[in-house]
Amino acid sequence: MTGEEKKNKLINSLSYFIGVIASFLVAFYIRTIPKAGVFISENFVRFGGNDPWYHLRNVENILHNFPDMLWFDAYTQFPNGTEQVFAPLFDMILAFILWIIGLGDPSQSLIHTFSAYYPTILGALVVIPTYFAGKWLYDRRVGLLSAILVAIAPGQFLSRSMIGFNDHHIAETLFSTIVAALLIIAIVKARQHNISFENLKNKNFSEFKQAIPYFIFTGIALGLYTLSWKGALFFSFIIGVYITIQHIIDHLHGRSTDYLAIGGITIFFVTLIMVLITPELGGSKSLNIKGLLGGILAFPILTGISIALKNKDLKRYYYPFAVAAFFIAGIGLARLFSPSAYQLVTNVGGYFMRTGGALTIAEASPLLNMGGQFSFAPLWFNFGTLALISFLALAFLAYKSTKENTPERTFLIIWSIMVIWAMLQQNRFAYYYSVNASLLSAFIGIKILDFAGWQTLTDNFREKLHSSKEKLNFGSFLKNNLGIWHIIAFVIVILVLIVPTANETMNQTRGVGGPQGQWIEGLQWLEYNTPDPGLDYYESYEIPEDGSYDYPDEAYGVMSWWDYGHWIEVIGHRIPNANPFQQGIGGRRGSINDEAMPGASTFFTAPSEEKATEVLEEIHPDPDKAGARYVVSDAQMATGKFYAMAAWTLDTKDYYVQVQTQQGQQRVPGERYYNSMEARLHIFDGDGLEQYRMVHETRPGNSPERGYKQVYNVLHGGNLELQDTGFVKIFEYVEGAKVQGTAPEDTKVTISVPIRTSQGRTFEYSQTTTSDGTYSFTVPYSTEGPIQGETQFDTMPTEPYTISYNNVTEQVSVTERDVLDGNTVEVQ
Template sequence: MSTEDNKRFDFMSVLPYFIGITISFLIALYLRTIPKAGVFLSNGFVRFGGNDPWYHLRNVESILNNFPHMIWFDAYTQYPNGTHQVFAPLFDMVLATVIWIIGLGSPTLDQIYTICAYYPTILGSLVVVPTYFTAKWLFDRRVGLLSALLIAIAPGQFFSRSILGFNDHHIAEALLTTVIAMFLIMALKTAGEHEIKFESIKNKKFVYLKPVLFYFILAGIALGAYSLSWIGAVFFSFVIGVYITVQHIIDHMHGKSTDYLAIGGMVMFSIALIMVLLTPYIGSTKPLAIKGLLAGIVAFPALTFISIELKRRNLKAYYYPATIAVLFIGGVTIAKLVSPSLYALVTSVFSFFMRTGGGLTIAEASPLLSVGGQFSLAPFWGNFTTLGYISLLAIVFLGYEAFKKNNTPERTFLLVWTLMIIWAMLQQNRFAYYYSVNAAILSAYVGIKVLELAGWKDLLEDIKFKDKFDIKNIKIWHVVSVLVIILAFMYPSYNMSMQQSQYTGGPNGYWIEATMWLNSNTPDPGLDYYESYEVPAEGESYQYPDTAYGVMSWWDYGHWIEVIGHRIPNANPFQQGIGGRRNSIEEENKPGASTFFTAQSEEEATEVLEAVHPDPEKAGARYIVSDVEMATGKFYAMSAWTLDTADYYIPVQTDMGTQTVPGPRYFNSMESRLHIFDARGLKQYRMVHESPVGNSAETGYKNIYNALFEGNIALENTGYVKIFEYVEGAQIVGEAPEGEDVTISVTILTNIGRTFVYSQSAVSDGTYSFTVPYSTQGPIEGETQFDTMPVGPYKIIYGNVVEDIDVSERDVLDGNVIEV
């Protein structure tokens, strides 16, 4: 056979797999771009999914306005503190650079938003490539091709975090860890074909070292890129460290050299360390990343040195794991005695991702097999469908095979990698998007075994060597096995992904309307949204202009308020500004969103608001934004962050048995006073706008209040999102006979045409005084352009006396006294 025939043969053997990978990529891309209408809205608004994608948009816009500089400190969130950059920089820097190049240095907003929306779909679709090569190098091309197809249609968090508009770093994590695994596996395979020893380096014999080093270098670059893409990236360094330790033990027990592990580990971690050191800032975890990488650089050769020494002394093989265990225990003991902080760091590794208290209310941080705090397999099925269970079978089989035989280093890595991801996933369900790759590879391995058992391997070999196809050779088992792959391996995942593709998440129309209203109708806080803010000196706080103010809402909505509303939230999805407690009910209940919304009186809420700001003359927020979810389903989360959840909900006996319903403590909360009762009777809080009405549980809560507490509030759904303003309040004072009941009231007309009565009552001691928050004369220039206001003057009533009182906006804002 000629050289040309060989090339043609090689090309033809590769072509089907190339076509298969391309098809897998296109399928992945198609599924992820289905929800275009839910992202690119008819009014021109681009709706990004979830919460954090909005902050990535914030970063990208800032970089492009100050190219190529990253925003290392953001004064436009967590008022009055601001915050250092929380995200690792690479994800946003790469995206911004791509946009800058496409936009020829001056991209339009349309280009920015469109490319940002499509970015995760491209990254998610690209995962099929390293998945294919990882599986191919672990098993063979057939497993690689099926793996690529399975990951292309994988549902759950892997799909939702790579869908159109979900512009978050999570999918970059999944892509880069798969690339790391791909190059590391190839390095391990190549090392098995070459003798890699320290002695060769010492004698300058690099002939065997060069091909292996190439893959270790690429794995190191990928590990460095991963370390610059997520602040918790020390996790995968830990995975690699555990694997190298395990492989050291296995190789030593079998009398093999471990030099390749030490050399490869040092190369990978050194390259990643250099990349980390060259980066100015990586969230708050750069020191941890440096320590983790340095630990590996020191530990890997130490493990090999111990192995060499034990062999030189002809000690029994089991002394090696015993020595490592003794050194580890001794090191932990010394750390406990000498450095409590180092001891805490080491021991925290075993529960690194576990959350408690309010942290458990973060959707992505809750354990995988838990729904509402109860054990459930539903999340496991929702993330992996049948592949989750099939992959577990593969783990058992490969583990048994490894026990019975001397497993290859790359398959040992697969097992360690998989088990470590499961460990992390059981603590935080977010790691389900990591495990999707493992599930695809392991399930593909089982799938190819099924096809082999059905006789497909022999059939294809006959076709290959006889160079012809006879349909008569297709047997019933061939057909059945293909149906099994389609119906059991593929269809459940594809069906689940198709269901997920119908929803995009992100702010609903009510929140979009409300935050855009904030943008247009509230005073400019006096900061340039696109400014590259100066990082405060160590121990100092950012100096805001006097015109700056905060917007208090639940942390879920902070990025929407900042990026859509261009206003400064007090709390944000970085879990900053929440306040409350973290570990014990004995702790101080720190001021923040949780303590404000659960406060049991207006006075208590105002104290919280004012305690948020370090200046006693200023309040931490001027506006409060509430939605109906905060008033109903999310209220428990707010109380959970204070670690004080008792008695907000009480059991009552009904015709349907005992039911848990909102109780007095709930209805006394500031959140209820604002959203359920429209701030009726509050002295310093007024509604200034509400979004259109949305369906919710609001009327049910109001019905409970009327039935159990003799209320008479209208059973109606009101604005889904409501915006309130905290003001000084005008003081209305007058005289009335002692002991007389005095009432002040006014009808409020909201911007959606709804009315309610605002009123206060007091008993005169010869005089009376009311502090009221509404202006009867409308907004003034430079202040809130409210569209919810009284329909006429206040009415003061006592005995037979009725007096009308007009209140100006200046009176309300300055706390002026109005004498009647």
């Protein structure tokens, strides 16, 4: 290549390089737009969602015990603790970068700030492998347009790479896209060179030098992907399906399949080594090992079958049947020798499908399901116009492949179909398909431009630019060569592919998720006003042999809905009973006839205080201890999220009923709902409960609470004040003081006391009983205030309890020690 040719090649490459860098910068900028909602104060960074908080937990723990990973966490799922649920690489990379930047001792401010930006960097980096995938599938123009489209992609891909959403999902997308891009390059290289067992046998490695490195790099990338997500067998499965189908296609076309076996073995072997040297993968290490070994064994067998049929000169169409027989035999052997592998294979069609309470997990619901109703709206939300365009492109490529097959484009088709299959089961996988949608839509976009003559126009421009000795007049060139069809095609691509997608993306950058201000305030109060649970938050815990941690006597749990478990742990530095790993939820998984397991769902849906307390006592293996000391509720748990609690028990009947109103039939809370423990706590402020007292509430927030109270007053004869109370309420489970006295037989006796909350709101707590000559109440509130070393409550009575019957009124004071120890207080 002459110096002039090198110069021209560099100039051509430079324009695409600039385009990819610009796409990266645009992607990064979009993801940082709502940063004001993340950095809400000098001392607090609000991470989005739930799992990002646990990744922060992991990173902080790694840095305190560098370089050890938090393989077991006793600070969640009380009273058991839990082994690490996440694969380690996402957090290890972040911790290592922070360790370097912080010179071995990064400050908390640096940890939180960089962690918030981490997903935006990974999200922006996706444009690079997307460009190379498009380039090697088609050409640089498709690659560049793909990079532009994925940079401005909305939906799940955007939200999971937004500033503050520090979760492993974006690492899944980045590493899987790198895997795909490298595999495409490896396939192209293998097609251009003779990668065969014959050359391997004869030690003729010259042909291997061009392709095998890319297969090795693909294996490394697949290993990085596998170490970032416990479910990473998904992409290994995609590669396995592709290699199987490509075997069939190549055999039917009379081509060698050696390169598929050699490449597949190389990829899976490299990944297997990386998996084997990793201590754990969130509980999926064994499954990944089995899957990778299965591929390493299957790929050469598929090629062996092809060679055997060719040697016997049998008809080519026998091969698919032979492959089917091989897999059927494999399934039969799995049934005999590996039930877990057999179950995995037989359930693969619905591998990601959830049922029962798991359907209430937002990211796990089917894509085309909005509030239980079929809808195409999620397609627009996630992909804009690229949804329809990419589906059309996929159908066209699938049709074209029947006549003109290229292995790398076959991979694109299979890769895309498999991701569609996954996201139809769980909408979270839409963040994968954003890459596929960009590649497929870019192919259509460039086809439109080429149809209008843009390829010829750009070729002419390059030719004149390189051949002209004088400086080329760009304006003059366009005036003489740019036609109306060029302009129309360009405008179509901009208006159809880019503008609607960009508009949808910008609409989705207006806010961030994460804990509301009330949750932040409430959990900070919990940290500083409740007893220390007796564990070092940053400890590197040993994995217990029996799977259950040996907690100190002073340890206790905090009961709340599982959504909030990581917030309680990381913000409040307290130990939740349930968490977003769906641990500690309780309820049922199989049938309504199953016995309900103790946990958050059974506690909050319990029909009485007695039943709820039984749940707390069942949670802890020690019969003398309860599973939780504090209960944290919010207005969403009492309203919109209550149905999810019931769904996890598989018993949702009669919590909500249909009633006729002036606006027609409406679904409103029923009597069963108002008898539930959650309603007793949040809607009724714990009024009348014997062992649960409110110790703190935050300011109110927007919720349907007022409407729920109105329904209770109208339909159930209530007299609740129609107001929104504290959005987050913290209750303490106590022994309760026994207040005893005498009164005439068959007399109605009431004990009551006004309670002033931390927000200055006042409500009345009361109980009523009928005397048999004596009466007894168990009451949870102290009238004397908190004591050192115990809960420093700021919600309490404003005066002594008043006991009234007939025309008699008596007052009695109850100390905090009486309440905590269950002492008896005699009314004189």
